[in-house]
Amino acid sequence: MKFKRFALSLIAFSVIVSMVFTCYAVTFPDILERHSWAADYIDDMVSRGLLKGYTDGTFKPDNPISKLEAVILAARILGVTYDENQEFAEAALSAYQQELAAYDIQYKKEAAYLLYWGSLRINELPDYIGDNTKNTPMNRHGVAKMLTKVLGGEVEALSNPIVLLNYADDNEIPTAAKPYIQFISDSGIMKGMEDNKFMPKFNVTRAMMATMMYRCEEAMQLTTVNAAVLSLDNEKITAIIDGATTDVAVDEGITIRVDGLASPLSGITKGYNIRLHYQGNDLRMIEALSSRTQTEVSGIIKSLTNNKGVLSITLDTNTGNEDGSKIYTLSDGCTIIVDNVETIFSSLKYDYFVKMNLKNNMVEKIVAETKSYTKTGTIKGLDFSANIPVLTIMVKDGSSESFSISPDATITRNNVTDELRNLAVGDNATLSITAGLIKKIVATSVNKDVEGTIEEIVISSAPTITIKTGGVSTEYKVAANTAFYVETEESSIYDMRLGATATIVLKSENIDKITIKKTVVPSQVMGTVTSVNPVYNVLVLDAINPDNGQITSQTVVVRGTVKIVDNTSTKITTLKGITPGRSIIALGGLDNCGTCAVTTIIITE
Numbered sequence: 108m109k110f111k112r113f114a115l116s117l118i119a120f121s122v123i124v125s126m127v128f129t130c131y132a133v134t135f136p137d138i139l140e141r142h143s144w145a146a147d148y149i150d151d152m153v154s155r156g157l158l159k160g161y162t163d164g165t166f167k168p169d170n171p172i173s174k175l176e177a178v179i180l181a182a183r184i185l186g187v188t189y190d191e192n193q194e195f196a197e198a199a200l201s202a203y204q205q206e207l208a209a210y211d212i213q214y215k216k217e218a219a220y221l222l223y224w225g226s227l228r229i230n231e232l233p234d235y236i237g238d239n240t241k242n243t244p245m246n247r248h249g250v251a252k253m254l255t256k257v258l259g260g261e262v263e264a265l266s267n268p269i270v271l272l273n274y275a276d277d278n279e280i281p282t283a284a285k286p287y288i289q290f291i292s293d294s295g296i297m298k299g300m301e302d303n304k305f306m307p308k309f310n311v312t313r314a315m316m317a318t319m320m321y322r323c324e325e326a327m328q329l330t331t332v333n334a335a336v337l338s339l340d341n342e343k344i345t346a347i348i349d350g351a352t353t354d355v356a357v358d359e360g361i362t363i364r365v366d367g368l369a370s371p372l373s374g375i376t377k378g379y380n381i382r383l384h385y386q387g388n389d390l391r392m393i394e395a396l397s398s399r400t401q402t403e404v405s406g407i408i409k410s411l412t413n414n415k416g417v418l419s420i421t422l423d424t425n426t427g428n429e430d431g432s433k434i435y436t437l438s439d440g441c442t443i444i445v446d447n448v449e450t451i452f453s454s455l456k457y458d459y460f461v462k463m464n465l466k467n468n469m470v471e472k473i474v475a476e477t478k479s480y481t482k483t484g485t486i487k488g489l490d491f492s493a494n495i496p497v498l499t500i501m502v503k504d505g506s507s508e509s510f511s512i513s514p515d516a517t518i519t520r521n522n523v524t525d526e527l528r529n530l531a532v533g534d535n536a537t538l539s540i541t542a543g544l545i546k547k548i549v550a551t552s553v554n555k556d557v558e559g560t561i562e563e564i565v566i567s568s569a570p571t572i573t574i575k576t577g578g579v580s581t582e583y584k585v586a587a588n589t590a591f592y593v594e595t596e597e598s599s600i601y602d603m604r605l606g607a608t609a610t611i612v613l614k615s616e617n618i619d620k621i622t623i624k625k626t627v628v629p630s631q632v633m634g635t636v637t638s639v640n641p642v643y644n645v646l647v648l649d650a651i652n653p654d655n656g657q658i659t660s661q662t663v664v665v666r667g668t669v670k671i672v673d674n675t676s677t678k679i680t681t682l683k684g685i686t687p688g689r690s691i692i693a694l695g696g697l698d699n700c701g702t703c704a705v706t707t708i709i710i711t712e
Contacts, residue, residue, distance in 0.1 A: 378468030
């Protein structure tokens with residue numbers, strides 16, 4: 108699979124006309140007509156998250172870029188934020204952890220990623236991210252050097268013994284910067300400014316940096332290719348790429364990284380899954396992670412290859428997701444078992460579900476099943492951490508068995524079609540298994556009632572409630588169809604309260620229904636009345652928090668037996684006698700549903 112790392116087209120932008128100015132970037136009001144030369148590039152960089160605006164909604168195009176910001180942005184155009192690069196970026200951060208320990212910055216991963224790509228050297232770190240330099244504005248000759256290195260062009264730039272620049276201010280350009288300026292100018296990424304001057308000491312603005320980043324990314328044309336190594340020597344790697352055996356020439360000077368560290372080609376061995384980074388048509392970097400060497404993998408066979416005796420399997424580890432397809436090479440003595448019988452490679456077929464054991468990235472054992480059968484037992488666990496969910500049951504003899512669940516499996520619980528996530532530990536289940544995958548689950552819950560005190564409520568994608576009964580705390584799973592009640596009133600999980608007495612009806616280990624009792628805590632509320640509704644016996648006031656003076660709106664339920672005293676006249680009054688603007692003190696109780704029910708109201712003003 109290849110991942111494009113450069114913009115193929117500009118994102119369309121709107122032109123908003125006002126009486127004062129023309130605004131090119133839709134999102135940012137401070138991108139004016141005088142920034143039109145950079146507006147397209149800003150839109151593209153921001154839309155892809157490579158550049159960001161400020162919290163006040165502006166972009167501040169004329170603000171200078173600091174050295175630390177330049178490091179961050181350079182790492183982003185090399186892909187530090189892309190999801191598929193995160194394992195490698197983390198490996199780089201780990202590899203350079205010691206070198207970066209002395210620097211007080213939030214963006215160590217970005218700095219590590221530039222070191223990883225060879226776009227920054229360790230001895231250059233103090234000049235870019237040191238305490239006294241990181242906030243220093245980046246000038247044009249400094250950016251020219253950095254972008255040359257991001258492009259991987261430093262060796263080429265420095266190989267030219269004579270540098271002749273055609274800029275009017277050539278005499279103002281530092282000698283050491285000239286090779287980089289020539290390279291970056293020839294690449295079309297940086298150009299002269301007014302009067303054909305390069306202006307090397309001019310601070311680079313955010314608008315300028317957006318333009319340069321776009322051009323740099325487009326010039327690199329980075330693509331990434333996944334490959335499975337079959338063999339290698341000092342000059343080439345033979346690998347499976349897109350299902351075909353391919354020879355990859357490895358020239359001297361190619362960057363090689365294994366687990367984030369610089370490595371010789373010999374650090375990569377047969378069976379490694381590697382990534383090849385091409386810049387245009389040229390191989391720039393080879394990277395690998397030993398952590399990607401799985402000890403066990405399972406999935407559906409998508410293709411089988413016998414290339415001059417080298418056997419390989421393309422396995423869909425996501426059972427149907429094309430992105431999950433990976434190529435695995437068989438070791439010379441690989442054991443193959445189909446339906447409990449040892450056999451040969453040709454017995455494996457397309458669409459078989461297999462489990463494979465690997466060692467040093469080579470397949471040592473393959474187990475496939477083609478038959479259909481059933482298993483009955485008690486559910487002991489569901490594991491969603493792998494690409495394919497796994498269900499574990501305890502069978503009659505007390506042993507546990509685990510099975511992968513097909514994406515199209517049907518689930519029935521208590522004679523009703525249900526979802527996988529609603530299955531509970533303790534459910535009795537009958538599994539229909541075909542070719543090693545669960546195709547059907549018929550489950551029955553074991554019902555019981557529990558009464559206790561709510562000790563913990565976890566509201567998440569997999570909510571739970573912990574009930575304490577007889578000194579023992581037990582966590583129960585909240586199902587999608589769990590019913591919540593506060594006494595007889597239907598409610599939600601948000602109405603549940605810690606410390607409330609609860610009765611729960613369990614279906615196995617899932618809560619089917621939970622009912623809590625109302626609890627009332629003595630309360631006093633004081634504030635200014637904002638509205639009164641005698642029909643529904645409620646009033647609303649701006650309540651004052653006595654601890655911090657903050658004002659919040661509070662609804663107060665006024666029962667028929669409430670005593671209302673007007674201290675301004677020392678008379679007993681009714682709810683109708685309270686008008687907006689009056690100050691009151693309400694004495695009563697706050698229940699666990701947030702309702703304030705009062706017994707006495709004192710009008711103070």
